[in-house]
Structure formats: C-alpha cells, structure tokens
Amino acid sequence: xxxxxxxxxxxxxxxxRDIHREAHLDYLKGFDAQTLFAGPFLTQDxxxxxxxxxxxxxxxxxxAEQHVADEPYITGGVxxxxxxxxxxxxxxxxxxxxxxAEGNVQFMIEAMLAPDVTAVPEGMGLGREAFLRNCAxxxxxxxxxxxxxxxxxxxxxxxxVPDLAAAEAIWNAEPLRAxxxxxxxxxxxxxxxxxxxxxx
Numbered sequence: 001x002x003x004x005x006x007x008x009x010x011x012x013x014x015x016x017r018d019i020h021r022e023a024h025l026d027y028l029k030g031f032d033a034q035t036l037f038a039g040p041f042l043t044q045d046x047x048x049x050x051x052x053x054x055x056x057x058x059x060x061x062x063x064a065e066q067h068v069a070d071e072p073y074i075t076g077g078v079x080x081x082x083x084x085x086x087x088x089x090x091x092x093x094x095x096x097x098x099x100x101a102e103g104n105v106q107f108m109i110e111a112m113l114a115p116d117v118t119a120v121p122e123g124m125g126l127g128r129e130a131f132l133r134n135c136a137x138x139x140x141x142x143x144x145x146x147x148x149x150x151x152x153x154x155x156x157x158x159x160x161v162p163d164l165a166a167a168e169a170i171w172n173a174e175p176l177r178a179x180x181x182x183x184x185x186x187x188x189x190x191x192x193x194x195x196x197x198x199x200x
Contacts, residue, residue, distance in 0.1 A: 001057065002036070003064045004087040004145055004156055006110070007071065008051040013078045020076035025194060027072050031056060036094045037141055037158065041108050042189035044164055050188065051079060053108060055087050055141065061148065086150060089143035090132060095192060098140045104160045106140065107167040108190035111176070112154035114183035127175035135170050154182070158190055 010016075028038060038054035052073070058064045064084050073079040093099070132142060138159050145154040155176065161167045171177060171187070 001060065002055060002087040002089065003058060003061070004053070004055050004085045004143075005064060005068060005082060006041070006051060006053050006084075007068060007074070007079045007082040009049060010078060010080050016076055016078045017073070020072045020078055023072035023076070024078075027070070028193060031067070034058070036089070037098075037192075038095070039106075039191050039193040042191065044107070044187060044189055046105060046189040046191070052193070053190070054193075055089070061086075085153065086146035086148070087143055087156075088146055088152075089141060090129075091136075091139060091142050093139075093141050098160075099137050100140065100160045104162055105164075106158055106160055106190040106192070107164065108156070108158045108188045109167075109171050110145075110154065110156050110186040110188070111174075111182040112145075112184040113152065113176075113181055117181050118151075131173060131175055135173075138166070138170060154184075 028035070034057040036055040036057075038056070039052065040049045041051055041053050042049050056064070056067070058067065061084065068074060068082050068084070071079070132139060138161055140158040140160050142157040143155065144152045145156055147153050155174075157171070157174070159167045159170055161170065168187075176182060177185070
C-alpha cells in the first residue's frame, strides 16, 4: 500500500534539526527502495521549512505509523504531529524519473474535498485526466488522498516550475479547483530531500 505522510516541524527546532540531521538522512536511506518521493515542505517563499512529506510503500497503516514513530526527527523532538493518508497516484513517476528541469523550483498543493462531495461529478474525472496530460512536463507527481475506507478525501500535487506564479497558474486550472470542490487548500513550497535529489 502507498501512503502520503506529512510530518510537522516543532517551531524553532532548528538547533535540534542540526543535531539529528545525519540520523534522519541515514534513516531515510533505509527506505530508499520503497520511497516514491520525500522532502521538506516549506513556506511559499521557499525560505522556511514547515515539516516533511513523503510518499512511501508499507504493508499496512500500522507499519506506516511505526515508520513515523521511529523517525529520528520525531524521537529527537524536531517534529511532532503528522497526518497519514492512503495514496493513489494518477502519475507513474518517482523521484528517480519524474519531470524536472534544472533551475526550477517545486511546490506542493494539498487540497481536501468539501465534506459534501461524496464522489467526483460525472465528466470531471476525464477533465482532470486531460489537465494532467496537458501539464505533464511540470507535474512531478499527482494523485488522490484516501481515507481508511479508500474513499477519496482530497488530492495532492507536486509541481516543478520556474516560480510561484507558474505554479499558481497550473493549479488554478485544475478541474476540481476550478469547480470549487475543495474546502481546504494548502499551498506549500517543496524541495527534494537530500537523499533523493538526483541533481546533487
């Protein structure tokens, strides 16, 4: 099973991060084969880290939760609090082969469907597929966030673009966004983790 795991930084934990960084990187290396993407999410100006996000495969939810519990940034007090959703990608990319242009920056958009949206309206799915095809050169990954009953509760997308304005233009054209079906949208900067950055 694939999971999208979002872990939040403790405010002002920079000094602790420096202490536990190597242990954190070594920990992630142990999950390389099962990781699709991993890296920090940031403020939109790309200056301040807010936490970490990873798409990763585990046998079940309990294993995903144990992965978080054993994370050195968690045990070291750098991070506290997390969300886990099952992840259904609608792109086949991983960090090894995703579209990416040197010099571009990345943004992550996490959008939760409104509570009264129990199914994607007929025809909207096809519109989303066309959108993904048209923007494929800029979409690192995209997919659905699922609850434990495997019902869609939101979407998540990571973009590779020249700047924030380009990311906003792509996101504003996303069909579910344009139709007003999201009740909560979190628009972050994002960066490839040091272990999983093929440009380094």
